[in-house]
Amino acid sequence: QVQFGQSGAEVKNLGASxxxxxxxxxxxxxxxxxxxxxxxxxxxxxxxGWINSGNGNTKYSQKFQxxxxxxRDTSATTAYMELSSLRYEDTAVYYCARSGFSSSxxxxxxxxxxxxxxSS
Amino acid sequence: xxxxxxxxxxMSFSPxxxxxxxxxxxxxxxxxxxxxxxxxxxxxPRLLIYEASIRRTGIPDRFSGSGSGTDFTLTISRLEPEDxxxxxxxxxxxxxETFGQGTKLEL
Numbered sequence: 618q619v620q621f622g623q624s625g626a627e628v629k630n631l632g633a634s635x636x637x638x639x640x641x642x643x644x645x646x647x648x649x650x651x652x653x654x655x656x657x658x659x660x661x662x663x664x665x666g667w668i669n670s671g672n673g674n675t676k677y678s679q680k681f682q683x684x685x686x687x688x689r690d691t692s693a694t695t696a697y698m699e700l701s702s703l704r705y706e707d708t709a710v711y712y713c714a715r716s717g718f719s720s721s722x723x724x725x726x727x728x729x730x731x732x733x734x735x736s737s
Numbered sequence: 738x739x740x741x742x743x744x745x746x747x748m749s750f751s752p753x754x755x756x757x758x759x760x761x762x763x764x765x766x767x768x769x770x771x772x773x774x775x776x777x778x779x780x781x782p783r784l785l786i787y788e789a790s791i792r793r794t795g796i797p798d799r800f801s802g803s804g805s806g807t808d809f810t811l812t813i814s815r816l817e818p819e820d821x822x823x824x825x826x827x828x829x830x831x832x833x834e835t836f837g838q839g840t841k842l843e844l
Contacts, residue, residue, distance in 0.1 A: 652834075662782065662825060662836040678833045712781055721829055723772040725793070727781035 619643040621713055621728035628734045634701040637731045639713030646694040647671040650716050652724060653687060653698040657709040665711075668696060669718060703735045739764050739828050743837035750816050750842060758811040758840045760826035765806050770830030773802055773811045776839075777822045785824075786811060816842070 622640040629635050639651065652667040666677035668687045675687050681700070689696045696713055711731045714724035740763040750756055760771065769789035774782035784793050786802035789809055799814040813820055821844055826837040 661838040662827075664834045664836070676832065680833075714782075716829075721768065721770050723770075723784055723787040723827070723829055724774075724782075725784050727783070729781055 619715070619726045621715075621726065623711075623713060623728040623731045626732040626734070628736060629703050631703060631705065631735060631737050633703050633735075634699060635703060635733050636697055636699040637711050637713075637733070639696045639698075639728050641694045641696070641715070644715075646689075647691055648718075650718055650722075651687070651689065651696040652714045652716060653685075653696075654712045654714055654724070654727075655709040656712070656730075657706065660709075663709075665698065667716070670696065671718070700733075703733075705735050707733065708735045709733060738833050739766065739831055739835050741826055741828060741835055741837035743824075743826060743840045745840065746838070747841045747843060749844070750821075751844065752816050752818055754816050756813040756816055756820075756842060758813075758824055758826075758842075760804075760809040760811070760837050762807040762809070762828060764831075766809075766828045767830030769805050769809075770828060771802075771804070771809045772827045772829060773800075774825045774827065775820075775822050776825065782825060813842075 620642050624638040653665040668675045686699045713728040715726045716722045742761045771789045773786040776782045790802045801812045823839045823841045825839045
């Protein structure tokens with residue numbers, strides 16, 4: 618069955634970077650897109666960007682443009698999300714989520730989430 | 738971006754009740770590309786409904802979705818104890834994909 622294993626919780630200093638991984642299994646990795654969505658405490662879900670796991674093309678939310686980088690390693694069936702210049706408001710749970718390649722498909726499977734805490 | 742507003746933020750019910758959750762978009766959602774997700778504490782969201790009214794395989798038929806344009810509804814016909822959770826709507830017809838702020842169903 619489709620499963621995602623995300624990396625463990627992180628505590629980072631203000632201004633640092635964090636890289637979260639999402640190991641996929643149970644399906645053909647390169648046939649789907651991978652999105653990254655975050656949820657700050659008490660806030661709504663927020664889409665950050667996505668990667669075409671086949672050709673590596675990416676698209677980012679304008680809010681995070683310049684600070685977020687999404688990559689993938691097809692041999693490891695793993696997607697990565699790196700967020701730089703961390704701010705206190707980046708404290709959140711970060712999820713990976715799968716969709717079809719079309720930009721108009723829902724997120725059918727999600728990772729368990731990775732808590733990133735930004736502190737001084 | 739398309740802003741989704743879910744109201745109310747919290748709804749109180751008893752098992753067996755019928756729940757109707759609302760999601761309103763600030764602009765018309767292309768081709769009714771609206772999904773509904775269920776999230777329980779400490780868990781990832783789970784896809785229930787997509788394209789406004791299509792129930793995902795394996796989702797009980799007490800869950801149904803409807804609506805078009807800017808107004809969408811998730812209905813749970815008879816609440817089961819495991820249905821008490823937070824429900825989010827999402828539009829994925831225009832980037833950036835956006836979510837509502839959620840409606841919490843409580844006992």
